[in-house]
Amino acid sequence: MTIGHHLDVLYGLPAYTFPRPGNNPRPVEPDAPAWRITSDVYDAGEGWTAAFARFCAAVDTTRVKALIVGAWEEAYEDDSAAVIEALVAARDRFPALRAVFLGDMVGEECEISWINQTDVTPLLAAFPALEEFGVRGGSGLSFPALSHGALRRLVIETGGLPAEVVRGVGGSDLPALEHLDLWLGTPDYGGDSEAADLEPLLSGARLPNLRHLALRNSEMQDAVAAAVASAPVVARLEVLDLSMGVLTDEGAAALLGGQPLTHLKKLDLHHHYLTEALQERVRQTLEPGGVEVNLDRGDAEEDADDDGTVWRYVAVGE
Structure with missing residues (x-):
């Protein structure tokens, strides 16, 4: 898509x-x-x-x-x-x-993975009162670690987010940040990060006010879910978004087997590859406590080769 x-x-x-x-x-x-x-x-x-x-x-x-x-x-x-x-x-x-x-x-103008970016942090340095910043396109994107005292919302949309950008965001001091949304993407489009690269974000040490965390559109969504399951930052979140990626029963089971999520206002898993049984388990675990759960499968369709190989896709790639 x-x-x-x-x-x-x-x-x-x-x-x-x-x-x-x-x-x-x-x-x-x-x-x-x-x-x-x-x-x-x-x-x-x-x-x-x-x-x-x-x-x-x-x-x-x-x-x-x-x-x-x-x-x-x-x-x-x-x-x-x-x-x-x-x-x-x-x-x-x-x-x-x-x-x-x-x-x-x-x-129609330029596919997301064709958009050429560069180091975008001079914008944040030039506008210290900026509260919201978003960028689309991961090709050539750079985000070296910085400090910014006013930023409340950061969104980076890509078909493939470079690991150096993930580490740059994780190394940044963003004390006012409430909403972080990273589209991790796939290796085909430059998304070369691993779950371990998320650790500084998941610790929450530099993000004391984070309430909405989205780590989505990822081919490694099961590994992300497993890392989130024990992440310290989750305890203070209101919204957890692991949508748009290749999330299977393995990742969802790891998420449910970790720390309690009943304090959340919303868990967004739309565009997933969960079986009906696992979807029902998610609902039964969280919805009675008042958590809004999005399990819309959307256009998450599987393809199978003649040899039985199953292909699953993130929501936004090219």
Whole structure:
């Protein structure tokens, strides 16, 4: 499956695409929407940095709270360095900015694993008041360990998340972080992390306020579930999300055999490969205590070769 829809909300604000040249923006207060600035990946008539400059000239940027970076030209070949440089250079013009999402592209524009990123942490360094940050695309993505005192929500969506990024996030000091969402992906698209790389995150030592943990879209979902089963951070979570991956009975049984999960408000396992018996065991263990459990199988379908080999897939790969 690929991503078929652009973001419609960021920082609780409805997304609004800044119009292309020649189209006047509808009357809108600068702080009302999450502004989506985009170009064309193929044959762009206006590059992203030019669109951003036009936006800065047309809108009172001192009131802008949220920015969505859409497509930049040739994102399948050129990374996001020029976009990040333009945003960092304009930091003094955005004193109210609290949320940025980098790479809001659908499959028709650029498949998630074709989006070329770079070191995205200069954005966090340039905007110390940023509360939400998201990025889509793992190719070339870098996230060296950092300290950021205001960030409450971090989302990294990939078809394959490099182990160095997992370790960078795990080594970061993020005392305000409440919501962490990592799409770990598959080795086919650069997802080379192992469950052991998650240990700094699962210890929770640098994430004292974490309440929502999503480790999803993973080919190694059974190993992730087993690691989570005894993770110290789980005791203070409200939401645990292990969805979109190749979760089988082995991983779910390990999860249920670990620490109690009845304190959770929600356990999300949608897009899974569990038998009916194991699904019922999950429900009987957690739902009577008031835990909302999502066991929607979705489009998680298995393929089998003539030799009996069974193939299972994450929700978002290419």
